[in-house]
Amino acid sequence: MGTIFDKPLIGVVMCQNALGDHPAQTVHNKYLDAIVLAGGVPLPLPHQLMDAPLLLENSMTLLDGILLTGSPSNIEPWHYGAEGKETHADPSRDRLAFALITHAAGKKIPIFGICRGLQELVVANGGALHRQLSETPAFQEHREDEALPLAERYAPVHNVQPEPEGLLCQLLGSAAAFAVNSLHAQGIREPGPQLRIEARAPDGLIEAVSLRQHPFALAVQWHPEWQSGEDPVSRRLFTAFIHAAAAYHKEKSHE
Numbered sequence: 001m002g003t004i005f006d007k008p009l010i011g012v013v014m015c016q017n018a019l020g021d022h023p024a025q026t027v028h029n030k031y032l033d034a035i036v037l038a039g040g041v042p043l044p045l046p047h048q049l050m051d052a053p054l055l056l057e058n059s060m061t062l063l064d065g066i067l068l069t070g071s072p073s074n075i076e077p078w079h080y081g082a083e084g085k086e087t088h089a090d091p092s093r094d095r096l097a098f099a100l101i102t103h104a105a106g107k108k109i110p111i112f113g114i115c116r117g118l119q120e121l122v123v124a125n126g127g128a129l130h131r132q133l134s135e136t137p138a139f140q141e142h143r144e145d146e147a148l149p150l151a152e153r154y155a156p157v158h159n160v161q162p163e164p165e166g167l168l169c170q171l172l173g174s175a176a177a178f179a180v181n182s183l184h185a186q187g188i189r190e191p192g193p194q195l196r197i198e199a200r201a202p203d204g205l206i207e208a209v210s211l212r213q214h215p216f217a218l219a220v221q222w223h224p225e226w227q228s229g230e231d232p233v234s235r236r237l238f239t240a241f242i243h244a245a246a247a248y249h250k251e252k253s254h255e
């Protein structure tokens, strides 16, 4: 179980949304496309997995990897000890994402976090966020211009510098800086002791982290899923994630 036609099965976190008058859970095609392109099979995970005992735990036995997607919604601030409310929150996604991270960390299931997904990995491990980066003058603009066409919104806008000897550097085979897109208003204030810093933007903002004591739990603040096949760094990141998921599956089936 857990692989389909020898491909690793990747649980994908969805967002609470609405389709017309109906509540719905959605995931952008770009996340599913990037998984398929790298050789995995995406399985969107409904928030209802948290509604009955053992539903999540039992589902986890099937999965070989977890993709924590981006989202316009923000994590509710009380999760990281901050005050106030988010106008765009998704509490059921918060609950599912944190539970998935806890299970995947314990079982060493590969995790790849993107944008909100990075923020979830941080908060789930005791770290904290800046609720509005734009309120801290030292940070450059990390938000996208929503008036631009999609392709321009997801175009590279600043460099990131990987930490030498980190997991990211190892996966890319180089410590050279590279350009990334940027579509977020929040960011890491404090990564917490369990996470290793993997890369920073020129303004010092932490742009990538990984979980210590885990073979592959990597998260990035940018969007490698956007046209992942056309960018060498994005391709490598997704390929490495799916390889880690395949290795996890192999190990699990020999237990």
Ligand SMILES: N[C@@H](CCC(=O)NCCCC(=O)O)C(=O)O
Binding pocket: 028, 069, 070, 071, 072, 073, 074, 114, 115, 116, 117, 183, 184, 185, 186, 187, 223
């Ligand atoms: N809301 C958070 C996280 C930003 C984020 O994940 N953006 C993704 C936008 C939609 C997508 O491309 O999936 C923040 O503002 O920091």
